[in-house]
């Protein structure tokens with residue numbers, strides 16, 4: 001999961017892997033989905049770094065194609081080893097404009 005890319009100034013840019021297309025992107029282009037300790041799954045968009053949500057996380061691109069693909073291929077279910085409510089996909093799809 002840990003892989004680094006560099007921006008034009010040679011600065012390290014943290015990247016994460018999309019659970020759907022397996023591409024590596026900067027965090028700002030991805031949305032984080034977390035399975036909490038109680039089993040609930042939440043979408044953490046624009047999470048403030050001071051208020052981390054702990055749990056098993058997965059990242060997905062903020063674009064419709066990737067989200068629909070994830071729904072079709074059950075990519076998130078595989079990441080979380082359990083069911084992902086369809087409301088989660090509805091929230092994710094709203095992020096893509």
Ligand SMILES: [Zn+2]
Nearest residue numbers: 018021061066
């Ligand atoms: Zn993707």
